[in-house]
Amino acid sequence: MTSADITGKIPQRLSLKSRKNISVILNYSLLIAIAVFFLFPIIFMFVSSIKNNETQIIRDMSNIKAFIPYGEIGLKNYFDVFQQMPFGRFMFNSVFIVGTTVLTGLVLNSIIAYALARINFKGRGFIISLIIALIIIPAEAVVIPLLLMVNRIGWLDSYQVQIVPFIVDAFSIFLFYQFFIGLPISLDEAAKIDGASPFQIYLRIIIPLSKPVFATVAILQFLFRWGDFLWPLMVTRGYEYRPLTVAIQQFFSQDPKVWGDIFAFAAMVTIPSLVIFLLFQKWFVHSVASSGIKG
Amino acid sequence: MISQTFNSNKKPVRKKSNPLQKKETMAAWSFCTLPLLFLFIFLITPFIVAFVISFTDKRLITNPNLPTQFIALRNFLRLFNSSSFHQALWNNILFVLVVVPLQTFLALLLAVLVNQKLRFINLFRTIYFSPVVTTMVVVSIVWYLLYNPGEGLINQFISFISFGKLGPYNWLNDTSMVLPAIMILSIWQGVGFQMVIYLAGLQTIPHELYEAGRVDGANSWQQFWYITIPQLRNTTIFVIISTTILAFKLFTQVWVMTKGGPQGASKTIIVLLYQEGFTMLRVGYASAIGVLFFLIVLSVSIFQRIYLKEERAVA
Numbered sequence: 188m189t190s191a192d193i194t195g196k197i198p199q200r201l202s203l204k205s206r207k208n209i210s211v212i213l214n215y216s217l218l219i220a221i222a223v224f225f226l227f228p229i230i231f232m233f234v235s236s237i238k239n240n241e242t243q244i245i246r247d248m249s250n251i252k253a254f255i256p257y258g259e260i261g262l263k264n265y266f267d268v269f270q271q272m273p274f275g276r277f278m279f280n281s282v283f284i285v286g287t288t289v290l291t292g293l294v295l296n297s298i299i300a301y302a303l304a305r306i307n308f309k310g311r312g313f314i315i316s317l318i319i320a321l322i323i324i325p326a327e328a329v330v331i332p333l334l335l336m337v338n339r340i341g342w343l344d345s346y347q348v349q350i351v352p353f354i355v356d357a358f359s360i361f362l363f364y365q366f367f368i369g370l371p372i373s374l375d376e377a378a379k380i381d382g383a384s385p386f387q388i389y390l391r392i393i394i395p396l397s398k399p400v401f402a403t404v405a406i407l408q409f410l411f412r413w414g415d416f417l418w419p420l421m422v423t424r425g426y427e428y429r430p431l432t433v434a435i436q437q438f439f440s441q442d443p444k445v446w447g448d449i450f451a452f453a454a455m456v457t458i459p460s461l462v463i464f465l466l467f468q469k470w471f472v473h474s475v476a477s478s479g480i481k482g
Numbered sequence: 483m484i485s486q487t488f489n490s491n492k493k494p495v496r497k498k499s500n501p502l503q504k505k506e507t508m509a510a511w512s513f514c515t516l517p518l519l520f521l522f523i524f525l526i527t528p529f530i531v532a533f534v535i536s537f538t539d540k541r542l543i544t545n546p547n548l549p550t551q552f553i554a555l556r557n558f559l560r561l562f563n564s565s566s567f568h569q570a571l572w573n574n575i576l577f578v579l580v581v582v583p584l585q586t587f588l589a590l591l592l593a594v595l596v597n598q599k600l601r602f603i604n605l606f607r608t609i610y611f612s613p614v615v616t617t618m619v620v621v622s623i624v625w626y627l628l629y630n631p632g633e634g635l636i637n638q639f640i641s642f643i644s645f646g647k648l649g650p651y652n653w654l655n656d657t658s659m660v661l662p663a664i665m666i667l668s669i670w671q672g673v674g675f676q677m678v679i680y681l682a683g684l685q686t687i688p689h690e691l692y693e694a695g696r697v698d699g700a701n702s703w704q705q706f707w708y709i710t711i712p713q714l715r716n717t718t719i720f721v722i723i724s725t726t727i728l729a730f731k732l733f734t735q736v737w738v739m740t741k742g743g744p745q746g747a748s749k750t751i752i753v754l755l756y757q758e759g760f761t762m763l764r765v766g767y768a769s770a771i772g773v774l775f776f777l778i779v780l781s782v783s784i785f786q787r788i789y790l791k792e793e794r795a796v797a
Contacts, residue, residue, distance in 0.1 A: 211600075218595060222609045225670070228624045229616065231635070249633040295517045302513035306506050314514060321521060323783050324529055327731055327752050328776035331759040331768045332531035333524065335542065355520035379502075385509035414617045416734045417752070421760050432619045436738050439623050446627065453620045464615040468608060471615070475675055476682030 230254050232457070236450035239263040244446050264451035271448070273426055274455065277434040282459075284349045284430055285412045289405055292354045296404065297397075299355075300363030301389045305375055315364070321357040327417065334421055344424045353412065359404045362477070366400035367393060403474035406467065413460055431456045529776075536770040542763040550766075557770035567771070569746045570754045573661060577750070578729045580662075585669050586721050589676030590714070594706075596677070597684045607681075611674040618671060622738035625667040629653035629739075654740055657747035664735050664748055672728070676721045683717035684710070723786040727779055751775050 231253050238244050239259040247253045268274050302308075303315055333352060342348040370393065378388045394401075416432045423429045429437075435452050464471055536557055540550045561567045596607045613621065628635050637650040653663040687710065695705045711718075733752040736742060742749035742757070751771060759768025 214595075214598065214600065218600075218603075218606050221592070221595070222606055225610050225613055225674075227635075228621070228628060228670070229612065231628070232620075232624050245633065248627065248630070249635060249638045253635060295520070298513045299517035302510040306510040308507040308510040311510070314518070318521075321525055323780055324525060324776065325727070325731060325779050327733070327755070328772045328779070329525065329528040329532055331755065331765055331772055332528040332535060334759070335531070335535075335540075335765055336528060338542070351520075352524035355517045355524075357521065357525070360517070385506055385513075389513075410615065414619070414734075416619055416737070417756065420737075421756075432617060435623065436619050439626075439738065449623060453623055456620050457616050460615045460617065461612065464612070465608070471611070472607070472678050472681075475614075475678040478679070 227254070229457070232450050232453050235446065236264055236454040237261065238447060241445060241447050244450075262451075264447040265455070267445070267448045268452050268455070272434070272438065274434075274452070276426060277429060277431050278455070278459075280346075280428060281413065281430040281432075284346060285409060287346075288350050288353050288412050289408045291350075292356060292359060292408055293401060293405060295355050296359040297363045297394075297401070298389060300360045300367055301393055302385075303360075304364050304367035305370075305372075305388070305393070306385060318357045318360050318364075322361060324357075330418060330421065337422065343422055344428055345422075346428055348422045349419055349428070349430070356408065359408060362404055362407075363397075363400055366397055370396055399473065400477075402467075402470045403477050406471055406474040407478055409463070410460075532769045532772050532776075535766050536773045538766045539764075540766040540769075542759070542765050553766075557767050558774075560767070561770055561774065566746055566749065566754060567751075570749045570751050573748065574730055574732065574750050576661060577665060577668075577732060578726055581665050581668060581729050582722055582725045584665075585673050585676060585725055586718065588669065589673050589721060590680050590718075592673065592677040593680035593684055594710075597681055607678075610677060613671045614674040616671065618734040619738055621667060621671045622735045625663075625670075626654065626739050629663050631655065655744050657744055660740055660744065660748045664732075664739065668729075668732070668735060672725075676725065679721055680714065680717060683714045687713045719786060719789050723782060726782050730775065730778055730782075751778075 234254055234256050235244050235247075237256060237260050238247070239261045243258050247255075299314075303311055303318075337343060337348050337352075374392050374396075375388050378392055383391070414432065415430075416436070419430050419433045420436075423433055426434070435449075435456055438452055439449055535550075537552060537554055538550050539553050539557075544550060592610055596603055596610065629637075631637065631650055631652045631654075634650075634653070636653070640649045640651070651659050653659045691709050691713070692705055695709050700708065731752060732750045733756070736748050736750055736753055737756070740748045742753045752775070755768050755771040755775065758764045758771060
């Protein structure tokens with residue numbers, strides 16, 4: 188009796204299991220196909236950048252060999268880039284501009300958000316509405332008059348022209364404000380009884396509790412500033428203050444194009460942001476997700 | 483709600499100790515002053531200046547013999563009659579009409595795919611997101627080569643899967659292909675961002691809803707249609723609006739790959755603004771473009787507010 192039961196059930200169980208297997212296989216095939224779609228340009232870039240022979244790069248471009256590192260493999264293109272232009276200078280410019288903007292931005296944007304979220308003072312409501320209204324103004328709409336202004340004060344071709352206008356950001360203030368207002372007010376009250384000043388409360392209570400929002404703002408600002416192109420294109424002339432984005436575009440527009448060198452340059456622009464992303468992946472996902480939770 | 487409890491907690495303190503309140507107000511203003519000053523100088527002032535000079539014929543380098551004049555609405559009238567502005571606006575609208583629905587749909591699809599409990603699913607999330615952290619200038623350069631009419635990989639691939647019937651296309655030099663080419667690479671680069679926003683949205687849907695759905699005999703397609711989609715309503719509105727605004731800002735890809743060509747077929751509002759303001763030095767005219775651009779973004783944002791309010795009223 189029991190054996191009949193088992194034999195009766197086995198085929199059914201098997202078919203269920205194999206059906207599940209098929210759906211898992213289909214699932215993975217779809218996931219992998221999409222992964223190929225997202226990865227192929229990036230792999231193409233990295234593989235081509237280490238092919239020393241320019242004619243080979245052009246020959247391989249049209250077929251699957253574009254993704255296979257073979258032939259003369261090496262870092263010749265990378266050395267070429269360093270030899271032909273002050274690449275280190277461009278990299279320093281980008282890191283310095285983005286780093287300074289993001290770090291000073293974290294201080295200034297969080298401290299005004301702290302005042303707005305945690306201190307009750309006259310004018311608070313007006314400032315909050317003003318900042319929410321300012322979020323709507325896109326940078327592109329004001330670049331021309333801003334160019335006129337910085338031109339008049341002689342800021343063209345400098346670091347400050349790429350840093351100072353972008354430190355305070357209405358959307359960053361808004362993200363901080365939303366986070367701070369959710370923290371329990373009893374924390375401030377307790378500290379106040381102990382005689383802490385507002386600045387001490389900000390420094391010792393609010394900041395340690397707010398690491399997620401600091402990470403969010405830092406990452407979003409990093410992404411936007413690192414890829415910024417329109418403004419540096421307008422305000423930099425020579426190579427002294429030029430960031431990577433403008434430098435690679437100018438290198439790319441020169442003829443004749445040496446694709447190996449262009450790919451090596453592109454790879455070196457991509458590697459820092461890719462590494463930072465891979466190291467802080469969880470935070471990236473978290474910050475992008477929380478940028479959507481508004482309104 | 484939070485600010486209400488905040489206020490009610492606050493009032494007794496204010497009555498008890500006036501000097502403390504005064505001190506706090508001073509502290510608050512000292513925290514606000516510097517950030518507000520920055521916003522005033524670098525955002526509010528140029529914003530007002532944009533409106534003011536859009537009514538003038540101001541140029542970047544002023545000629546002392548030709549002082550800037552007030553020309554009322556002439557810049558705007560010229561814009562409305564300019565065929566290159568029409569072309570740019572139409573390109574932007576076309577870009578919005580194709581990219582926004584497509585990218586939103588693909589983002590949702592990807593989010594559902596990577597929301598499954600499978601091994602290595604985090605790896606796939608990472609891969610799908612990686613174009614977002616690749617700088618747009620770099621993306622444009624790599625795709626420029628992929629679109630190469632002769633040896634480009636994309637033409638070869640299309641020819642391969644169509645058994646040589648389709649292509650080769652002259653992607654970036656063909657007036658009818660250049661915009662689709664830019665659309666594809668823009669979606670490729672941007673969709674991971676919206677995927678993550680959707681993923682966060684999916685994870686906030688309570689499991690009980692799906693359980694209840696299953697009890698009522700809903701299959702997985704019905705569950706998706708009647709539970710997932712309505713629950714993601716606000717996320718979808720946010721994704722649509724933010725993608726629309728991004729699509730109106732289209733510049734980097736175009737500038738790197740085509741500079742708006744061929745024959746203006748990929749010209750966008752911001753490309754026109756850059757050319758007029760920076761290359762031609764017509765600052766007044768370019769500011770008028772900036773003002774119109776702002777009005778477009780503003781109306782899109784107002785649309786979002788109205789929609790979100792409606793949702794709240796229903797819920």
